[in-house]
Amino acid sequence: MENRTSEIALIHKAQAQNLKKEKTRQDFWVAVMWLFGLITVSILVLVVGYVLLEGVKAINWEFLTTSPKGGLSGEGGISTTIGTTFYLVGLTLLVATPLGVGAAIFLIEYAGEQSLSSKFLRSLIGVANFAVETLAGIPSIIFGLFGYALFVSTLKFGFSLLSAALAGACLVLPTIIRTTEEALLTVPDDYRRGSLALGATKWQTLYKVVLPASIPGIITGIILSVGRVISETAIFYVTLGGSYRMPTSVLDGGRTLALHLYYLAMDTRAFDKAMGTGAVLVVMIILINLLIDLVSRKLTTGVRKVQ
């Protein structure tokens, strides 16, 4: 008995010593993680802060509301490039959203049962999934080259909003498909079964129950795509041309904010205006990220309620 008690006391002592050591070790690694976190945040703050601080000097009402003048001096504002950006975003999403959402619905809701019936369909669906995966990783300039070859020259759309929007749609398609797929997968099968058991058709189940429940996810994909179109440069360099005038039809060329920034920085001496344009871009991207945050938070509360 005596022996046993002292044995346990020894074990406890060793445990206590070990715990102390482990605590010190933990504190060290927590400090390291903090440091890494701080470095990351500082980089972000430095880049964004620098652009904003430098850019703000160039930004005023006139800068935002007048059109660029062109030429080497880089005189003028950015009004038409803001307009073109919105125009292009709208047109791109008009093409990409129905395509992407439709493809995702097919891959998640229908492909499974279709692939049971035939080997050919199963391999086709495998290829489709692989394609989506691969498209997501392809550099945007490749989409640009493709868009230039197909839309600009072969189909003779020229450097235009139409060419750029079609190329842009190819670029954001994987994003919209992926996020929509994820949203559909988070919809519990209980909903689908419940609806079918009530005598709803598969299509009714989809548009009355499944799609409404996945709307926040789909919107997240769309907003991500908006951000992508706003910030991409190379792909539009070879499809949208560089006219600084406001496009009046989809067959007109133009330049987005990002593209204008590139022209200003490379072809003119107006570095301050480039900074101003950059600041406007950064603010737009920050706003979009806040929007995504808001929407996805709504998405996760929806999911929590389900469980």
Place this chain on the structure above:
Amino acid sequence: MNNSKLETINYSLYYGNYRALKEINIKIPENKVTALIGPSGCGKSTFLRSFNRMNDLIAGVRTEGKVLIDGEDILKTDPVALRQNVGMVFQKPNPFPKSIFDNVAYGPRVTGLKDRQKLEEIVEQSLRSAALWDEVKDNLGKSGLDLSGGQQQRLCIARALAVEPTVILMDEPAASLDPIATLKIEDLIHELSVNYTIVIVTHNMQQAGRVSDYTAFFYTDETRTGQLVEFDETKTIFTNPHDRRTEDYITGRFG
């Protein structure tokens, strides 16, 4: 025995090559409660889903024999139309993320009813039949997900009733509920049996004894193939079973 509402003749079901149900012959009487009992994995839930063809949704399922509803082969009916006649309540309450009203109105709407007044009548009637009306009548716009588990399950029953089925299948409807909510569901099953043919899967012997008029005992051996051992009036099954395995199960010797 009364008229049989549902019937199976030499009904077998396979998941791929594995036989889950073997040659089941049963006549389920109309407007009575029939309980399906048996150990886990004996195929009673699978059997239940045979009556509204929910097994069709599972990949690789194949059947032999016949399932009849009102004497008609269900494989010859359209599954969507069949499910409007054969409602189902699941183990886990699964209201849609919609308002209480929209949940109950869902079925009538998918069958084409648009008239608001008629919908309101059906919603009230269904919620009353599901003994939920008094608790929710002032909050019909509230999300179905905000209700308690027991209320959600009664909402799902109301939702099933709104389509005017003649049969209601219940797959362990009280398994995820507390004892009080369970009692409410059981009372409800009792009331509904006047107008509906109810088939209920349950793991709970006492529950089968309390709510059902007839009981079917399913059993499975090492082959994991479910078979119907005995089907009779509940009081016979519980007091004077013919098969040794039924008796052993009822008295809790296994399962």
